[in-house]
Amino acid sequence: MARGGKRRLMGRWRLKGWQAFLILIPLVFLAATLYRTNHLHMAGLKEAVLSADKDGDEESLEKAMLALADFTLTHTVISFTERNGESEMVLGTGVFYLEGQYRRAAEEALDRARTEAAKAGNAGFGNAYGKVMDICDARARRYGWGYTAPYFNCIANELSGFPEGEVVSDQLTANIPPAALYRVSFVSPLVSWEPVTPVMLAIIALGILLAIRILVFTISRLGAKLLK
Numbered sequence: 001m002a003r004g005g006k007r008r009l010m011g012r013w014r015l016k017g018w019q020a021f022l023i024l025i026p027l028v029f030l031a032a033t034l035y036r037t038n039h040l041h042m043a044g045l046k047e048a049v050l051s052a053d054k055d056g057d058e059e060s061l062e063k064a065m066l067a068l069a070d071f072t073l074t075h076t077v078i079s080f081t082e083r084n085g086e087s088e089m090v091l092g093t094g095v096f097y098l099e100g101q102y103r104r105a106a107e108e109a110l111d112r113a114r115t116e117a118a119k120a121g122n123a124g125f126g127n128a129y130g131k132v133m134d135i136c137d138a139r140a141r142r143y144g145w146g147y148t149a150p151y152f153n154c155i156a157n158e159l160s161g162f163p164e165g166e167v168v169s170d171q172l173t174a175n176i177p178p179a180a181l182y183r184v185s186f187v188s189p190l191v192s193w194e195p196v197t198p199v200m201l202a203i204i205a206l207g208i209l210l211a212i213r214i215l216v217f218t219i220s221r222l223g224a225k226l227l228k
Contacts (some may be wrong), residue, residue, distance in 0.1 A: 034194075035078050042068070042077045046093055049184075053100035061101075065184075068093065072186040075194055092187040102182040106152045109175035128162040149179040 045068040052061035071077075072092050080087050081094035114129065136154035145151045156176070 035076070038075050038077045039079060042072055042093060045071055046096070053098045056100060056104060069186050072188045074192060075188060076190065076192045077188040091190060093185060095183060095185045097179065098182040098184060102179060106176045110155065112175060128159060132158040152176050
């Protein structure tokens with residue numbers, strides 16, 4: 001085959017800029033669809049964790065946590081979470097808390113504190129406890145605390161203001177576990193062995209090719225103008 005024929009054959013198979021752009025469009029759509037599918041699956045697994053936590057089913061909670069961790073740690077999952085009133089993109093589940101477990105542990109600590117108070121002969125603790133609950137319940141409704149750390153901290157702090165509740169407050173504060181123990185966050189890898197990875201690599205490769213084409217075209221146009 002003549003040299004000119006080889007050049008024409010190579011020219012036919014050479015990917016042009018507009019062809020790369022046309023291929024890029026469906027690939028971007030496919031990647032977005034795959035990422036959305038991953039996110040929705042992760043959200044379903046996360047909801048199963050929160051549901052089991054709310055119901056207090058420890059066995060179901062453990063299984064749901066393992067399923068969520070296994071999927072998130074082996075797939076690229078993109079999520080949007082709110083932090084300090086602003087939305088931010090994260091890889092994985094984002095931070096969430098097992099509020100049910102925390103609430104149950106805190107309530108057990110509160111019950112133990114009341115039992116100890118009764119054994120110690122703090123007859124006035126019942127009245128103090130009722131007043132404190134009224135105060136902290138009102139604050140919880142106002143600030144949307146629920147049964148979380150601020151709510152139980154409020155009880156401990158308010159009880160310490162009553163002479164008959166000082167010992168109880170100290171014990172309550174010591175026994176309530178820190179909320180950080182119930183903090184959960186699984187981070188997914190940026191690159192994983194799943195269909196979305198080769199699609200993203202193809203998008204990046206085509207994007208680089210398209211950028212080079214645009215750059216070469218721009219330089220050639222500028223050079224042509226300078227030579228005039």
